[in-house]
Amino acid sequence: MPTHSAHPALSPRMEAAFSGLLKKLSADDHQAQKLIGQTRLPRWCRRPLFFFLGYIAKADGRVSEQDINFAESLIAALKLSKRQRHKAIQHFRRGKAAETLPPLSGLSLRLTHGGWPSPALKIAICLCHAAQLNGRPGKTRLYRCEDVIDQINLPITITDDIFNSYSAKVWDNTSELPAKPIDLEQACALLGTTRRDSLEVIKRAYRKRVSECHPDKLAQQQLNHAERALAKERLLRYQQAWEIIKRSHRP
Numbered sequence: 001m002p003t004h005s006a007h008p009a010l011s012p013r014m015e016a017a018f019s020g021l022l023k024k025l026s027a028d029d030h031q032a033q034k035l036i037g038q039t040r041l042p043r044w045c046r047r048p049l050f051f052f053l054g055y056i057a058k059a060d061g062r063v064s065e066q067d068i069n070f071a072e073s074l075i076a077a078l079k080l081s082k083r084q085r086h087k088a089i090q091h092f093r094r095g096k097a098a099e100t101l102p103p104l105s106g107l108s109l110r111l112t113h114g115g116w117p118s119p120a121l122k123i124a125i126c127l128c129h130a131a132q133l134n135g136r137p138g139k140t141r142l143y144r145c146e147d148v149i150d151q152i153n154l155p156i157t158i159t160d161d162i163f164n165s166y167s168a169k170v171w172d173n174t175s176e177l178p179a180k181p182i183d184l185e186q187a188c189a190l191l192g193t194t195r196r197d198s199l200e201v202i203k204r205a206y207r208k209r210v211s212e213c214h215p216d217k218l219a220q221q222q223l224n225h226a227e228r229a230l231a232k233e234r235l236l237r238y239q240q241a242w243e244i245i246k247r248s249h250r251p
Contacts, residue, residue, distance in 0.1 A: 037077035054095025187241035
């Protein structure tokens with residue numbers, strides 16, 4: 001857990017830049033890679049960005065597929081060449097191997113954010129995004145994210161603002177997700193049927209539910225990222241329910 005330094009309130013210049021970036025993040029469905037793709041980052045930001053991403057990714061002991069996919073999406077958003085991509089991956093791996101933050105990591109961001117706050121703030125948003133790839137960040141990811149924010153001498157309070165933005169627009173949507181069915185009764189209830197219904201009746205109900213949130217149908221609708229993610233999870237729940245029902249009807 002980081003030992004937080006005493007930080008003053010955001011300067012007017014930093015406050016204006018931060019507010020603008022949060023608005024852009026919300027407009028981009030809270031996809032930090034879209035924000036980076038549209039606003040860009042200076043070349044000298046790549047090393048600390050990918051190093052810190054690797055450091056946060058290893059917080060729970062192993063790097064997940066989501067961590068790798070997010071790093072790859074940032075590489076694509078930055079339009080890196082093969083050589084630049086190779087360097088970004090090297091920085092990510094060094095961060096992944098680090099048990100603690102080296103004293104000089106993020107020095108360029110510390111030296112520049114007073115007069116040019118946007119690069120450091122964009123990286124902070126990317127790091128907070130990485131910390132919450134699987135929903136509300138756990139303690140280890142949260143602490144590492146805060147460690148990095150403190151390391152680059154930004155106020156820790158900005159993490160609260162960033163996570164609050166995700167909470168209002170992304171995390172709270174998961175409350176609409178039905179619970180994973182664990183038995184036949186729950187599986188049937190999820191599909192709007194009962195265990196007394198025939199398999200054919202249940203199958204029709206299942207197909208109707210699936211059609212409501214199938215990717216091919218959703219592609220025709222203007223949904224934001226959170227809504228698409230929720231629909232994908234609903235589809236998974238319906239498939240899980242159908243597997244339980246099929247197993248219970250086997251001879």
